[in-house]
Amino acid sequence: MAYPYQLGFQDATSPVMEELLHFHDHTLMIVFLISTLVLYLISLMLSTKLTHTNTMDAQEIETIWTVLPAIILIMIALPSLRILYMMDEMNNPLLTVKTMGHQWYWSYEYTDYEELNFDSYMIPTTELKPGELRLLEVDNRLILPMETPIRMLISSEDVLHSWAVPSLGLKTDAIPGRLNQTTLMSLRPGLFYGQCSEICGSNHSFMPIVLEMVPLKSFESWSSSML
Amino acid sequence: MSSSVLAKPQMRGLLARRLRIHIVGAFFVSVGVAALYKFGVAEPRKKAYADFYKNYDSMKDFEEMRKAGIFQSAK
Numbered sequence: 001m002a003y004p005y006q007l008g009f010q011d012a013t014s015p016v017m018e019e020l021l022h023f024h025d026h027t028l029m030i031v032f033l034i035s036t037l038v039l040y041l042i043s044l045m046l047s048t049k050l051t052h053t054n055t056m057d058a059q060e061i062e063t064i065w066t067v068l069p070a071i072i073l074i075m076i077a078l079p080s081l082r083i084l085y086m087m088d089e090m091n092n093p094l095l096t097v098k099t100m101g102h103q104w105y106w107s108y109e110y111t112d113y114e115e116l117n118f119d120s121y122m123i124p125t126t127e128l129k130p131g132e133l134r135l136l137e138v139d140n141r142l143i144l145p146m147e148t149p150i151r152m153l154i155s156s157e158d159v160l161h162s163w164a165v166p167s168l169g170l171k172t173d174a175i176p177g178r179l180n181q182t183t184l185m186s187l188r189p190g191l192f193y194g195q196c197s198e199i200c201g202s203n204h205s206f207m208p209i210v211l212e213m214v215p216l217k218s219f220e221s222w223s224s225s226m227l
Numbered sequence: 228m229s230s231s232v233l234a235k236p237q238m239r240g241l242l243a244r245r246l247r248i249h250i251v252g253a254f255f256v257s258v259g260v261a262a263l264y265k266f267g268v269a270e271p272r273k274k275a276y277a278d279f280y281k282n283y284d285s286m287k288d289f290e291e292m293r294k295a296g297i298f299q300s301a302k
Contacts, residue, residue, distance in 0.1 A: 012276070018276055021272065022269070022272070022273060025264075025265075025268060025269035025272060026269065028264065029261050029264045029265050029269060030261070032260050032261060032264050033257045033258065033260060033261040034257070036256060036257040036260040036261075037253055037256075037257040040249075040252070040253045040256055040257065041253060044249050044253070048242070048245060050241050050242040050245060051242070052242050052243075140299075141299055141300075143299065143300045146285060146289075147285060187280070187285070188283075188285055188288060189285055189288055189289035189292060190288075190292055190297075191297060191298075212298055212299060212300060214289065214298060214300055214301055215285075215286060215289055218289075218298075218300055218301040219300070221300075222300035222301070
């Protein structure tokens, strides 16, 4: 989950999010390189009275500052496309879970074997127990097995919503009349928090998502207890 | 009046010399900042993740969390 004064991403819980973290580091490094260069050149220009006002052409530098940015863009594009295709890989999910966005809660359906569905409403601030997180806790969490690929099918029953869990690198729009798919794979057990990420009305900020990742055996005994 | 002849000062190419020096300087500073970020932030982050998962026991982690009472599905 997010914490106060946080500057960077949340710790990665899925392999894809780890890749995204490293890609962001790579791209930010390039951003710092270019920004430092530009800042240096601007301060250089501001700190001299020397001028040169009769330049007609400068083929060499024009070549350099065309080719170098092209190379830098390729250096950004190649890892970017690698991760894009990695996110689309078929990985034989063990489980399919459907989530529907509503105003203003999420509902979850596990229909692979039996019919299990429930709604997930935010716990109001006045009803929180000590230690619980304000505006992030829900009454019924999405409970899933850890270390297994899971297919999430995401849609909406009314307006646009977006199902996001930053720590797993997930954000998929919930669009009425459309079924969007994403794959989820958590490397660790625990609780992972997210919030609705598409404006959907007055309680858009009050329909969080909580994933509870547990071992497969715990997941199986929980799901059979729910039926 | 005795006058010693001063050396003729450099009068041309001042901007070009300044640019030559500072282009090299700008290159080193910007590449240096990038290297600082890469070896100060990016590589330690990769190492931190590799070290975390090298001997990670997810079941042990789960048991600790379960005993702390945070799960709805496993008490």
